[in-house]
Every structure is written in C-alpha cells, then in structure tokens.
Amino acid sequence: xxxxxxxxxxxxTKAWYGELPVESLYTAGIAGERxxxxxxxxxxxxxxxxxxxxxxxxxxxxxxxxxxxxxxxxLTVASYGTLESWTVVYVGLDGSRLAEPIIVxxxxxxxxxxxxxxxxxxxxxxxxxxxxxxxxxxxxxTKREGAITDILYFKPV
Amino acid sequence: MGRRVAIVGVGMTKFVxxxxxxxxxxxxxxxxxxxxxxxxxxxxxxxxxxxxxxDSFDGVHMKGEYLSPxxxxxxxxxxxxxxxxxxxxxSVINGWYYVAxxxxxxxxxxxxxxxxxxQPHAQAAFLTIFDHTTERxxxxxxxxxxxxxxNRYMSTYGLRKEDIALVAVKNKNNALDHPCAQIADKVTVxxxxxxxxLAWPVQRLDVSPVSDGATAVVLAxxxxxxxxxxxxxxxxxxxxxxxxxxxxxxxxxxxxYVEEAARMxxxxxxxxxxxxxxxVAEPYDPFDYKELHHMEGLLLCGKGEAPxxxxxxxxxxDGELPVCPSGxxxxxxxxxxxAGLMKVAELFWQLRGEAGKRQIARKAKRGIxxxxxxxxxxxxxxxxxx
Amino acid sequence: MNKEKKIExxxxxxxxxxxxxxxxxxxxxxxxxxxxxxxxxxIGRYLEGIKKGVILGVRCYKCGRTMVxxxxxxxxxxxxxxxxxxxxxxxxxxxxxxxxxxxxxxRIKEPQIPAVIEIDGASPGMGxxxxxxxxxxxxxxxxxxxxxxxxxxGEREGAITDILYWKPLEK
Ligand SMILES: [Zn+2]
Ligand SMILES: [Zn+2]
Numbered sequence: 001x002x003x004x005x006x007x008x009x010x011x012x013t014k015a016w017y018g019e020l021p022v023e024s025l026y027t028a029g030i031a032g033e034r035x036x037x038x039x040x041x042x043x044x045x046x047x048x049x050x051x052x053x054x055x056x057x058x059x060x061x062x063x064x065x066x067x068x069x070x071x072x073x074x075l076t077v078a079s080y081g082t083l084e085s086w087t088v089v090y091v092g093l094d095g096s097r098l099a100e101p102i103i104v105x106x107x108x109x110x111x112x113x114x115x116x117x118x119x120x121x122x123x124x125x126x127x128x129x130x131x132x133x134x135x136x137x138x139x140x141x142t143k144r145e146g147a148i149t150d151i152l153y154f155k156p157v
Numbered sequence: 158m159g160r161r162v163a164i165v166g167v168g169m170t171k172f173v174x175x176x177x178x179x180x181x182x183x184x185x186x187x188x189x190x191x192x193x194x195x196x197x198x199x200x201x202x203x204x205x206x207x208x209x210x211x212d213s214f215d216g217v218h219m220k221g222e223y224l225s226p227x228x229x230x231x232x233x234x235x236x237x238x239x240x241x242x243x244x245x246x247x248s249v250i251n252g253w254y255y256v257a258x259x260x261x262x263x264x265x266x267x268x269x270x271x272x273x274x275x276q277p278h279a280q281a282a283f284l285t286i287f288d289h290t291t292e293r294x295x296x297x298x299x300x301x302x303x304x305x306x307x308n309r310y311m312s313t314y315g316l317r318k319e320d321i322a323l324v325a326v327k328n329k330n331n332a333l334d335h336p337c338a339q340i341a342d343k344v345t346v347x348x349x350x351x352x353x354x355l356a357w358p359v360q361r362l363d364v365s366p367v368s369d370g371a372t373a374v375v376l377a378x379x380x381x382x383x384x385x386x387x388x389x390x391x392x393x394x395x396x397x398x399x400x401x402x403x404x405x406x407x408x409x410x411x412x413x414y415v416e417e418a419a420r421m422x423x424x425x426x427x428x429x430x431x432x433x434x435x436x437v438a439e440p441y442d443p444f445d446y447k448e449l450h451h452m453e454g455l456l457l458c459g460k461g462e463a464p465x466x467x468x469x470x471x472x473x474x475d476g477e478l479p480v481c482p483s484g485x486x487x488x489x490x491x492x493x494x495x496a497g498l499m500k501v502a503e504l505f506w507q508l509r510g511e512a513g514k515r516q517i518a519r520k521a522k523r524g525i526x527x528x529x530x531x532x533x534x535x536x537x538x539x540x541x542x543x
Numbered sequence: 544m545n546k547e548k549k550i551e552x553x554x555x556x557x558x559x560x561x562x563x564x565x566x567x568x569x570x571x572x573x574x575x576x577x578x579x580x581x582x583x584x585x586i587g588r589y590l591e592g593i594k595k596g597v598i599l600g601v602r603c604y605k606c607g608r609t610m611v612x613x614x615x616x617x618x619x620x621x622x623x624x625x626x627x628x629x630x631x632x633x634x635x636x637x638x639x640x641x642x643x644x645x646x647x648x649x650r651i652k653e654p655q656i657p658a659v660i661e662i663d664g665a666s667p668g669m670g671x672x673x674x675x676x677x678x679x680x681x682x683x684x685x686x687x688x689x690x691x692x693x694x695x696x697g698e699r700e701g702a703i704t705d706i707l708y709w710k711p712l713e714k
Contacts, residue, residue: 357643
C-alpha cells in the first residue's frame with residue numbers, strides 16, 4: 001500500500017517546494033589549462049605519458065593514477081581515432097523526448113590510451129559500428145574558447 | 158584497544174582563496190607529499206580513506222569518486238567519510254580503525270575541499286542544512302547558528318568580546334609562520350572589534366575564510382611504522398559523539414558532544430588529567446569563540462574558563478598549554494575537511510620537533526586534535542603521542 | 544630539526560583579476576535542482592496547528608520531555624511519542640543575533656533578529672528558531688519574554704511563516 005493511502009487526513013500531506021541554489025565556477029586545473037589552451041590555440045589534442053607504466057592520458061593529467069608518478073612529458077596525439085562504443089540518446093535531461101536523437105560515442109584517439117566521450121555527427125545510427133575511424137570537427141579558431149565544446153563532434157573519416 | 162597505529166607521513170597544499178588546481182590535483186599533491194615524506198609508494202598503501210565536505214562546495218556530485226584518482230585509490234579499498242566540519246579529524250579515526258583492526262597495514266587518509274567553485278559565495282550552500290519546512294522558509298544564514306551559540310556562551314559566563322577576540326589575534330599571528338597560510342595577519346583586538354558586524358556578536362575578523370586546499374596523512378601499523386621512521390607519532394585514543402540534530406533543543410552554551418568524544422579518546426589513551434597530560438592542543442576554530450568552547454568541551458579547563466587562560470597567555474606558543482600553534486582555521490584557512498586534517502598534521506610536526514618557526518616552547522609528548530561539524534553537533538577527537 | 548623549512552608546499556593561488564581578465568580557463572554551471580520536500584507526519588500536523596494559530600508539541604512519558612518541533616519518536620528513549628499537546632504562543636529568548644547579511648551574503652542595513660525561543664508549555668531548553676520583530680535591536684536580551692505575531696487567519700497557508708515574528712510580551 002502506498003504511503004499516501006495510509007494518511008487518513010489528506011490535509012496532513014503537505015509538501016514544501018524549493019531548490020538548491022547551486023552555481024559553480026570550475027577552473028580547468030593545471031593539466032586542463034594546458035590541454036584546453038592547446039586545443040583552442042593549435043586545434044590539437046595533447047596528453048601526458050607516464051614513464052612508469054606507459055599510459056598516455058588524453059586529456060593530459062599531472063599525475064598517473066596508477067603509479068602516482070608526476071607526469072611532465074606532454075605530447076600531441078592525433079585528432080582522429082577509433083570508435084570504441086556508441087549509443088543513440090532519445091531523451092533529454094528532464095526525461096522529455098528529444099526532437100532529434102543525439103549520437104554519443106567513445107573515441108580512442110590514435111596515440112592515446114584513454115577514450116574521450118563526445119557527440120558523433122555527419123553519420124546515421126544504422127551505419128555505425130565499433131572500430132570505425134572518426135575525426136574531430138572543431139569550431140573555427142576565432143570561436144574557440146578553451147572548452148570541450150570547442151569540439152563540435154566527431155565525424156567518420 | 159586494537160593494534161597500535163602511527164602517523165608516519167603528512168602532506169598538504171597551500172590553503173588559498175581560489176586554487177587553479179582542480180580538486181583531484183590538490184588531492185594528488187597532498188597525498189603524494191605525504192607518501193614521499195615517509196618514503197612509501199602507492200603500491201605499499203593497503204587502503205585509502207577520503208574526507209570531503211558537502212558535494213555542493215566543489216560542485217561535483219559523488220565527489221568521493223571524482224577525487225579517487227588523486228587520492229591514490231586506483232584499484233584499492235576506498236572509503237569516503239563525511240561528518241561535515243568534523244570530517245578532517247574523523248577521517249583519521251576512520252583510517253585508524255582499518256589499521257587498528259588488522260585489516261590493513263597501511264592506510265592513506267586524504268582530505269580535500271574546493272569551496273571557491275561555489276558561486277557567488279560558499280555560504281549559500283548552507284541554506285539547505287536547515288530543516289526544509291520549519292526553518293528554511295525563514296531564509297536562515299549559517300552565521301545565525303554561530304552567532305546564536307556565541308551570544309549564549311558570552312551571556313552565560315559574562316564574557317567580553319575583547320577577550321574572545323584574543324583567540325583570533327593569537328591564531329592569525331601564529332599563522333604568520335605557517336608556509337601554507339591564507340590569512341595570517343598581525344591583527345590587533347581593536348581591529349577585530351572594529352571589523353564589520355556580520356551577525357552580532359560575530360564580526361568579520363572573528364571568522365575563518367572560505368578556502369581551497371588538501372591535506373593527507375599516512376597511517377601504519379607498528380611494524381611498518383618502525384621500518385619507515387624513527388619518529389612515529391602514535392594514535393593513542395580516538396573518540397566521536399554527537400548530540401541531537403534538533404539544534405534548537407540543545408544546550409548551546411556547552412558542547413557536551415565534544416566532552417563525550419574527548420572522554421572516549423582519553424579513556425583509550427589512559428589520560429586521566431587532561432589539563433596536565435595534554436601538552437599541545439589543536440581544537441577546531443572556525444570562529445574565535447569556538448576554540449574556547451572546544452577547550453572546555455575537551456576538559457582542558459573548567460566551563461567558562463577558557464577565555465581567562467587565553468588572556469593569561471597560557472595558550473600562546475610559548476605558554477604552558479599551546480592551543481592552535483598552527484594558526485588554526487582562523488589563520489591558515491578553512492578548506493573544511495583539509496583544515497581538520499591540518500590540525501593532525503600540525504601535531505605530527507610539533508611532537509616530532511619539526512614545526513620550524515611554529516615550534517612550541519614547552520616539551521610536548523602528547524597532543525589533541527578536535528573538529529566539529531554536521532548541524533553543529535558532532536565532535537571528533539584524536540589524541541596522539543610519542 | 545628544522546626540516547619544515549625545506550618543504551615546498553604545492554598549490555597555485557589565483558586572484559579575482561585572474562578570473563575577470565580570463566587568464567585562466569574556467570567553466571560555469573548552474574545546477575537545476577528543484578525539490579518537493581514532504582513535511583512528514585509530525586511536521587505536517589505541526590503546520591496544521593500553526594494554520595489554526597496553535598503551536599503543537601509532543602510528549603514522551605518515559606523521559607517526561609515535552610518537545611517542539613514535534614517528532615513522531617523520542618530520540619533519547621527511541622520509542623514512539625505518547626501524546627500531542629497544545630503549547631502557548633509565548634516564550635523566552637534563549638539566544639539571539641543581530642544579523643546584517645542575508646543567506647546569500649548580501650549586506651542589509653536593518654538587522655534581522657534570528658532567535659532561539661523556548662516555547663511556554665514545552666520542557667526547559669526546548670526552543671524553535673524564528674525571528675524577532677517590533678523591537679529595538681539594542682534592547683533585545685536573553686531571557687526576554689516574547690509572543691508570536693500571527694498572520695491574519697484567512698491568509699495563513701500552514702507554514703512556519705504563518706508566524707510573522709515574535710514581539711516583546713511586555714514593555
Ligand atoms: Zn603510470
Ligand atoms: Zn523520551
């Protein structure tokens with residue numbers, strides 16, 4: 001039996017409405033600053049390589065989470081890579097139906113050990129398969145602001 | 158009581174108003190520094206405890222998971238603990254029982270806070286700690302609770318604001334010698350009494366700041382501790398307790414929950430006469446009166462007597478019972494959980510004689526750290542000794 | 544002995560200007576977190592009482608406490624409460640503050656006066672948080688006797704704000 005049915009006097013059920021007034025301002029961080037500056041200024045993807053275990057993190061980080069070693073060696077990886085997984089999203093954040101479904105994919109850029117999550121474009125779901133090659137489509141340089149949205153989407157090569 | 162547990166390494170970042178580092182990066186710096194300080198590497202850490210205050214400060218939900226790579230938790234047993242402002246000291250208690258129980262030989266304890274993310278001011282995050290139906294419609298302000306408690310404390314014992322302000326003077330001056338301090342200052346009682354009234358009796362300079370920062374400590378069992386250092390700082394007692402969350406039903410004048418936490422820790426540590434057996438104290442000081450409140454709760458003096466000890470200079474670094482030689486939250490800064498853990502780090506340095514210019518004059522073999530939080534009703538206490 | 548001096552502590556402090564002049568990259572995000580909080584059984588009944596101009600409390604026969612705000616259990620004895628009782632709409636100021644900043648840290652000229660008010664009819668020390676009004680801020684004192692000022696009956700909505708504020712009981 002639902003809780004509501006057990007309440008004998010309905011006047012007792014009372015709800016209070018409100019919101020959490022939370023607005024956040026995030027810094028990109030030390031590593032993020034370098035990754036997004038490079039993306040903005042050069043249109044390139046930069047990462048850090050751990051000398052201990054060989055992992056190449058993209059976006060770059062200042063430490064290797066596995067070895068706990070500081071990472072100082074920055075390198076540039078390709079702006080294209082392999083589709084590792086994908087999904088088609090039909091509902092928005094509030095649960096409503098989207099007018100146009102969004103395709104989201106995981107891309108492992110050539111030279112990187114880690115994957116990036118981003119939107120896929122210029123492609124239809126029925127033609128997608130894991131292992132396909134995708135390349136980044138960036139905003140024009142003058143419009144870029146040093147954010148993940150400087151990448152518009154990834155398109156098939 | 159379980160196996161002996163020692164603190165063998167500590168690390169911390171500077172405490173700043175706004176850090177460029179992300180929370181993960183701050184956590185990494187503190188954790189890495191703590192491990193390096195005792196020559197351990199991550200592979201030698203059996204488990205990781207993370208302490209961090211409300212997610213809304215950093216603006217990252219499930220902050221524990223977000224911070225885990227920087228805390229050194231990759232592939233390890235990892236636990237986040239959270240008791241509001243008391244988190245920093247409670248996290249050590251958390252780590253202690255994993256090692257004391259024999260489950261882990263070593264445990265890395267990391268506390269991080271990035272309060273600057275919250276816009277426009279972290280204070281607004283506290284609106285939702287008040288009861289959503291009976292209190293929040295009155296648009297309460299976190300300062301209310303402190304001001305109400307401080308007023309009750311002052312009125313009960315007939316205390317003067319200038320005596321309470323001496324705590325802020327002492328701590329902000331102590332912090333001048335702390336390399337990580339955010340708001341160290343040669344401030345005077347007059348300046349404090351002239352500072353902006355926020356919520357009388359609380360004035361601007363009675364209050365600790367909003368901060369970003371991280372602190373970490375490494376805990377080890379006796380075998381590991383003896384191997385990695387010749388100066389282990391033993392955790393002799395731990396205690397924690399809380400009072401009702403119906404805060405308006407509580408005795409606002411005396412922190413009974415701190416006393417209960419302290420009694421638990423003293424019993425474990427074999428401390429029967431805290432006033433003489435505790436040589437240095439780092440009680441929680443987000444507001445100047447709270448240091449006094451907490452000294453009383455920790456039984457370091459009688460009820461209402463802490464202000465006089467401060468006036469008499471007993472709590473100065475060259476006094477008989479140095480209190481907050483670090484500079485405390487009032488001087489070093491208040492990245493909530495990291496600030497609580499900073500107090501434990503300070504005792505580590507003080508007892509080992511490594512506190513540099515902050516080194517207290519008297520010989521110290523035992524110290525106490527305490528933090529307080531949740532809806533202002535949790536006490537967490539750690540007694541450490543050499 | 545002075546090892547501490549040699550330690551380089553990490554951390555990069557930023558200034559307001561670093562943000563304003565865009566020297567560091569940032570992102571901003573506003574969480575859209577809206578809630579419906581249920582008043583619950585005890586507070587639901589409490590609010591019903593308030594709508595009628597009555598402050599309700601609850602009693603536990605075991606410890607003998609009369610509690611307000613009401614709850615369905617005694618947290619000391621950890622058992623159900625035994626009785627609902629009508630309390631007075633008068634009380635005593637347990638403590639108060641004169642607050643010159645709002646919840647979101649905006650400055651105000653005339654202070655708000657939040658107080659913990661021990662309600663007559665409840666056990667000693669049983670207070671609720673509310674605001675004081677119709678009083679010179681400089682004359683408020685601990686121990687002051689106060690009385691609730693209610694919103695007119697027809698305008699009440701069953702909320703804690705149906706009590707507008709508390710004013711001194713006698714001049
Ligand atoms: Zn590695
Ligand atoms: Zn009871």
